[in-house]
Amino acid sequence: MYPGLPQRDYIDPAVFAQEQARIFRRLWIFAGLRTLLAEPDSFLTRTIGGVPVLVQNLEGCIKAFRNQCPHRQAPLQTEAYGSRKLVCGYYGWSFDAEGRVRGIPGEDRLYHYPTADRERLCLDEFAVECIGNLVFVNLDPTPLPIE
Numbered sequence: 001m002y003p004g005l006p007q008r009d010y011i012d013p014a015v016f017a018q019e020q021a022r023i024f025r026r027l028w029i030f031a032g033l034r035t036l037l038a039e040p041d042s043f044l045t046r047t048i049g050g051v052p053v054l055v056q057n058l059e060g061c062i063k064a065f066r067n068q069c070p071h072r073q074a075p076l077q078t079e080a081y082g083s084r085k086l087v088c089g090y091y092g093w094s095f096d097a098e099g100r101v102r103g104i105p106g107e108d109r110l111y112h113y114p115t116a117d118r119e120r121l122c123l124d125e126f127a128v129e130c131i132g133n134l135v136f137v138n139l140d141p142t143p144l145p146i147e
């Protein structure tokens with residue numbers, strides 16, 4: 001008889017945290033259908049391995065970022081899918097296709113970021129691959145080839 005996992009492994013938060021870190025944040029995970037991302041600015045959001053993820057068509061490229069604004073960590077997109085510019089709904093910071101800050105309302109009056117600090121204000125980007133109509137995301141900084 002196959003012994004299986006101990007019962008506690010199904011409910012132990014520490015085991016769940018290990019699965020999130022060792023499996024779901026390291027492997028390619030199905031994120032959604034490419035048909036949802038056909039138009040510029042169309043997006044979908046998911047939580048993968050406990051991490052909020054945004055996948056969006058930006059200038060015709062499918063990109064994946066942490067769905068978290070670098071200003072005060074608000075989610076950038078709040079719906080499961082839709083079409084909307086990559087602009088935070090909190091104070092209106094906007095981002096380009098590389099995840100860099102494009103615009104900050106009132107920047108000259110309020111923030112006075114030194115150039116080097118402002119250049120570091122960017123979204124965490126994740127690897128994304130499309131196979132046919134399927135979109136996969138990998139949160140690992142050095143992901144295994146999807147093949």
Ligand code: FES
Nearest residue numbers: 069071072088091
């Ligand atoms: S939290 Fe996004 S603009 Fe402030």
